[in-house]
Amino acid sequence: MNFRTLLKNSIVILDGAMGTQLQKAGLPLGELPEEWNITRAQTIEGIHREYFAAGADVVYTNTFGANCLKFGGRTEEVVTAAVKCAKAAAAEFKNKFVALDVGPTGKLLKPLGDLSFEEAVKIFSRTITAGVKAGADLIAIETMNDVYELKAAVLAAKECGKGLPIIATCVFGEDMKMMTGASPEAAVALLEGLGVDALGLNCSLGPAQMLPAVKRFVACASVPVIVKPNAGLPEERGGETFYNVSSGQFAEDMRAILNLGARVLGGCCGTTPVYIAKLKGITEGVEPAPVTDKNLTCISSYTSAVYFGGAPVIIGERINPTGKKRLKQALKEGDMAYILNEAVTQAERGAHVLDVNVGLPEIDEAAVLENAVSEIQAVTDLPLQLDTSDPVAMERAMRRYNGKPLVNSVSGKKEVMDAVFPLVKKYGGAVIALTLDEGGIPDNAEGRIQIAKNILREAKKYGISQKDIIFDTLAMAVSADGGAAVAAIDSLRYIRHTMGVNTSLGVSNISFGLPNRDFINGTFFAMALGAGLSAAILNPSSQEMIKTYKSFCALSGYDAGCLNYIEYAQSVQSAIVAAQSATASVTAGEKGSLKYCVEKGLKAEAEAAAKELLKTQAPLDVINGQIIPALDVVGQAFEKKTLFLPQLLMSAEAASGAFEVIKSAFGGGGNSKKLKIVIATVKGDIHDIGKNIVKTLLENYGFRVYDMGRDVPARAIVDKAKEVGAQVVGLSALMTTTVASMRDTIALLKEECPECRTLVGGAVLNAEYAEMIGATKYAKDAMESVRYCEEVEKELFGD
Amino acid sequence: MKVVNGKISALDIKETLRYLGYAGVKSADGIEGLISECESMILPSLSPKAVYSSFPLERGEGVNLDLGFAKVQSKSLARNLEGCDHIVLFAATVGAGVDRLIAKYNRLSPARAAVLQAMGAAAVEQWCDELNADIVSEYGPARPRFSCGYGDLPLKLQREIFPALQVTKNIGVTLTEGDFMMPSKSVTAIVGIKSKS
Known part of the structure; x- marks a missing residue:
């Protein structure tokens, strides 16, 4: 036996x-x-x-x-x-x-x-x-x-x-x-x-x-x-x-x-x-309880599982560069913060799963997707839908993902199934299956259902059960084909109710080419939900969609006592009131000024004020006339110890929010200074809060900062400094044991980039210690780092 | 050896402010909202756990100490343990949830990250105080607790504390290559129990 x-x-x-x-x-x-x-x-x-x-x-x-x-x-x-x-x-x-x-x-x-x-x-x-x-x-x-x-x-x-x-x-x-x-x-x-x-x-x-x-x-x-x-x-x-x-x-x-x-x-x-x-x-003598297949379609994050087949699942679509200029820019610049904010916003708006697509021709998709998955998992515990057509990127992301992922997607194409199903089998996952094949997308439900059956048959060969497949019956533009919605809905209904397999749709494609797309999207979404949609890929910030979703759940018995609906409906009311009063405060003179908002660390208000100002002023005037003076007031108060670290940081965040508004409106990096700074926590050290604070402030002051993260080897720091032509390298160490790595990094820098200055900081350092390990400058806090970089900027590039 | 779970339902905000560098300032003027927001995030994430065990204490030549689970040379610890004939060794943590929160806001909001960091430090100290009080009531009057890295007590001693209390198995705390504890809001300490005589 x-x-x-x-x-x-x-x-x-x-x-x-x-x-x-x-x-x-x-x-x-x-x-x-x-x-x-x-x-x-x-x-x-x-x-x-x-x-x-x-x-x-x-x-x-x-x-x-x-x-x-x-x-x-x-x-x-x-x-x-x-x-x-x-x-x-x-x-x-x-x-x-x-x-x-x-x-x-x-x-x-x-x-x-x-x-x-x-x-x-x-x-x-x-x-x-x-x-x-x-x-x-x-x-x-x-x-x-x-x-x-x-x-x-x-x-x-x-x-x-x-x-x-x-x-x-x-x-x-x-x-x-x-x-x-x-x-x-x-x-x-x-x-x-x-x-x-x-x-x-x-x-x-x-x-x-x-x-x-x-x-x-x-x-x-x-x-x-x-x-x-x-x-x-x-x-x-x-x-x-x-x-x-x-x-x-x-x-x-x-x-x-x-x-x-x-x-x-x-x-x-x-x-x-x-x-x-x-x-x-x-x-002894006890019969073992039978092991039954619970037939659950589910995915998970590192904390919780999400099931398909009950209340419909909302998959947030915002992390996908298609048609999004600002996200494309963020991906090209390696600006993870923008992506992480999108993740958190969608989670707050009620998404249950987040789609992650970083496919752009000019980037290394496999590397970026892998990194994005780890970073997004650091800020949210929602499960992710790994969305890529590149099998290499898919494998790396599935491997690295912490949990059982949803994969987007496989289709009825032989080549795609050959690539995707072995990955699903090896790493575990549920997979979105598109009802298209080598012959394209059938224009009727029968054709799509046939493809779905083919896909299930092929999956079975790999030992993948139908509970791990979710069919997307493809919402195509109804403006191009009047039967598009009917074909998607009919096949969806059959697959869900007759074949007993879960379903998903990228809802908003349906309205492509039409004005006021939300009108069509909302109604189509309601039709699909009625036909048995298990999951929808949509923008959770769209009120039309969420309205439909909440109403559907209340009407379909997924919302006991309509409590979620009531909470949502009331929050919509108060959001409208809040928006009105925010607009009112912007116009209310001194108190609503951008400078005031940054000084007081009011991020949402600072963003609103920046938006308002940009209607009449050039971006540089907004930065130099409002943001920088506010940061200076706060910075000086911090140096005089009349104001403390949390307030300094709240102001920095409000300023970052205003910069983001400027960036979204005008593109470009928003860097008013020429100095380039590489910043890292040294090898062996995993403390990076202090380093991140310095980075935020330097960026606020218009410096271009290349953040290499924590536990970074000397070689990588030096290579980065060479690659970007940095004039300053900022190093942080929090432990006596890692000051040695700092010393080694400085030595290597001196050897290979003798022109480069080193700025060091961290709890265990002081000026004498910094001198001993060969650093150019020791800064006791984030403000002193800013002041030093301003000096270097002036020395190298003038005012 | 004993493994205990605790609960923290409120934090000492003055301690948090002290960790944030509010020297001599007792109130959180201007950041009340930030503080209460962070407090409401951190409290549900705390999962206080501890393991402790008592060991006989033997003194050798000079500053040589036999702590029952390890032998160590330390002038500062020898001074701390004067008048003691045994010790209680403990490891305590408030869990990995705080680190997750800090990691999240470290990416999204440095202000929240800094406050959460300070609150996490205050929380684990608060948990240690509670534990220390329990140890005193169980074993009798004690000296102030003493941790690796204080004075000349080497951080390397962590390598012997961890197996002695089976810290990883009992409360899930691990050591990094540099002998730092992860989850980071964790403490190990030696509590000298005063001799009855």
């Missing part, structure tokens, strides 16, 4: 804690438990044997921390020895299995920590390759606190696991979240998307406390659910640590979990062979 057969037909019993047993056997504090695979192999083998004898079908190898961060070049030796111990124990029994235990790296992944996603995959790959070679029967990924690290581990298992079964469990707190925020539904979406054999939770809580989270797992999982709790919580008595749930109680509590439908059961910290024997006891 193999493990998959056991999993399919039976309740599976896993082992209990390894660490608890090792401590009993005398493992000294400070010694790595995995060393014993080599030095005390008999002891390790003995522990496995006890668990098998107690009734475990599977034991986890003693490799929880056996990764190259801890064992370096000895990783393979330690992992091989561990598998050997477990296999020796298994050989004495029948139908027992050895799971290669894969624990977390002990590091947090970027952007929260300092380990890159690909480094994490490499670390896991090394352990897994060794374990598989040594003969493990399956791979057990466990105790994951972060879904992103979990994804890295599962990917490594898929890439290096030679097809072995993969099971994975995560740590949930009593708040039913993982440490980095994922809900049970989000974890299930990610893991099922990646195709694991079983999934669930372990560690952290006792079985009774785990119950509510287990319920949620069982409700949404279509594969067997694993539950491996602690023997309660650790407590200390007389210097001894013990866990507060007895073996008898543990088994009783596990009975409730078994009754909920979990099928793979074991113990974590504090459990012993006695616990496992009693657990085995309660499963």
